[in-house]
Amino acid sequence: MIWLEITIVLGAILIGTRLKGISLGIMGGFGLAILAFFFHLKPTDPPSDVLFIITAVVTAAGALEAAGGLGYLAGLAEKTIKKYPHRITFIAPLITYILTFLAGTGHIVYSILPIIATVARDTGVRPERPLTASVIAAQQAAIASPISAPTAILIGILAPYGIELLDVLCILVPATLGGILMTTLVVNRMGKELSEEPAYKKMLEVNEQKDLIKELDTYSKVSNSAKLSVTLFIVGIILIILLGAFKNLRPIWQINGKLVFLDMPTTIEVLMFSIAALTMLTCKLNPTEISKSTVFTSGIQAVISILGISWLGDTFVNANQAQIMELVQTQIVKHPWQFSFILFFMSILLVSQTATIRSLMPLGLALGIPAITLLAASPAVNGLFFFPNYPTILAAINLDRTGTTRVGKFVLNHSFMIPGLIATSTAVIIAFGLVKYLF
Numbered sequence: 001m002i003w004l005e006i007t008i009v010l011g012a013i014l015i016g017t018r019l020k021g022i023s024l025g026i027m028g029g030f031g032l033a034i035l036a037f038f039f040h041l042k043p044t045d046p047p048s049d050v051l052f053i054i055t056a057v058v059t060a061a062g063a064l065e066a067a068g069g070l071g072y073l074a075g076l077a078e079k080t081i082k083k084y085p086h087r088i089t090f091i092a093p094l095i096t097y098i099l100t101f102l103a104g105t106g107h108i109v110y111s112i113l114p115i116i117a118t119v120a121r122d123t124g125v126r127p128e129r130p131l132t133a134s135v136i137a138a139q140q141a142a143i144a145s146p147i148s149a150p151t152a153i154l155i156g157i158l159a160p161y162g163i164e165l166l167d168v169l170c171i172l173v174p175a176t177l178g179g180i181l182m183t184t185l186v187v188n189r190m191g192k193e194l195s196e197e198p199a200y201k202k203m204l205e206v207n208e209q210k211d212l213i214k215e216l217d218t219y220s221k222v223s224n225s226a227k228l229s230v231t232l233f234i235v236g237i238i239l240i241i242l243l244g245a246f247k248n249l250r251p252i253w254q255i256n257g258k259l260v261f262l263d264m265p266t267t268i269e270v271l272m273f274s275i276a277a278l279t280m281l282t283c284k285l286n287p288t289e290i291s292k293s294t295v296f297t298s299g300i301q302a303v304i305s306i307l308g309i310s311w312l313g314d315t316f317v318n319a320n321q322a323q324i325m326e327l328v329q330t331q332i333v334k335h336p337w338q339f340s341f342i343l344f345f346m347s348i349l350l351v352s353q354t355a356t357i358r359s360l361m362p363l364g365l366a367l368g369i370p371a372i373t374l375l376a377a378s379p380a381v382n383g384l385f386f387f388p389n390y391p392t393i394l395a396a397i398n399l400d401r402t403g404t405t406r407v408g409k410f411v412l413n414h415s416f417m418i419p420g421l422i423a424t425s426t427a428v429i430i431a432f433g434l435v436k437y438l439f
Helices: 002-019 023-037 048-066 069-083 085-103 106-111 113-123 128-144 149-161 165-187 198-206 224-245 264-282 287-291 294-319 321-334 336-350 353-366 371-381 391-399 417-438
Strands: 252-255 258-261
Touching (some): 023 294, 048 149, 048 353, 069 113, 085 128, 085 165, 106 128, 106 391, 149 165, 149 353, 165 224, 165 371, 287 294, 321 336, 321 353, 353 371
């Protein structure tokens, strides 16, 4: 019976992935209906914390974009990249990492990818190199950001075992940055030089190349509202880090004789909505502008996708937890680090870091894996690159007019595979090393 259920789960994921957009969430909900009505699996509670956090963060980020703050940040990034164009393969991933770390969502990189593609092409650098490294850097940063949904859910699960936000940042920030550094060193030599690329030569011959410089010159005028919105957003991030590091700063109540602190997921949600409100009021924004922003639209699509697919995966894992534990317990108990592989493969199927953490971290704890080991293994949830269907990956492919960033003949031999594998494996190795020496 479990194999039929697995077929339903995989079928929903594969069909949803192929149809793209919110179809992943829709097919996840359809798969859940089949498991509930025909296989009599009891649906788990929907991943409300995940959805609330993403909604709050993308609302604040949407206000940031509507106020011009996102354009301001992209303008600063553009100036930095153009100042050192020949080092774009190293600088661009660092910039997308920082932007994602600050915003809490990788969808923010849509504004910077066209700049990377154009500057690389005009400098004679193979665009595939900085584009792939930058997209992977954004995925890595999402697991290390103090305001991202994956981080918040990870803290919520591991907090009862003594793991706080500061512990997460101390491990995941250097681990993911180390993974990106290793990736840039490798991709810097990936593929032929642009001048030797056959597809690019052919494009020049038929004069199909399009100049994007004019399209990118949108950040020359910076309003006071843009700067104010960025300041408010950064203040919000700093407050979240402080409240995560020092829980005594959070509201506290006495319930049944016990002191109960405001949990971090709720803290992030409240602060992000507050930042959105302050940005809307001080920058005099029309609420419609926020709801129409690119970041908000992409984020809400992610909410629908995560709701369906995470709910489906969580229900399947919960219903078959005993069988799964029996299957992997002996090996995992002997070698807890191998749980990283389970996280990686499930992230490929669920196409969501947050959904993977929410579904599998409780299983890891049930298997007796120490919480600190699970923290070290958490960068393994960055398997989103494995199939070239993630929105930021598709955007990078479409923006590279030279044709160097592409999906191979066999699908899996695409431009993001090597950078993704290097970044994720390196981050996991560094994380385990840091855990060993710091805890």
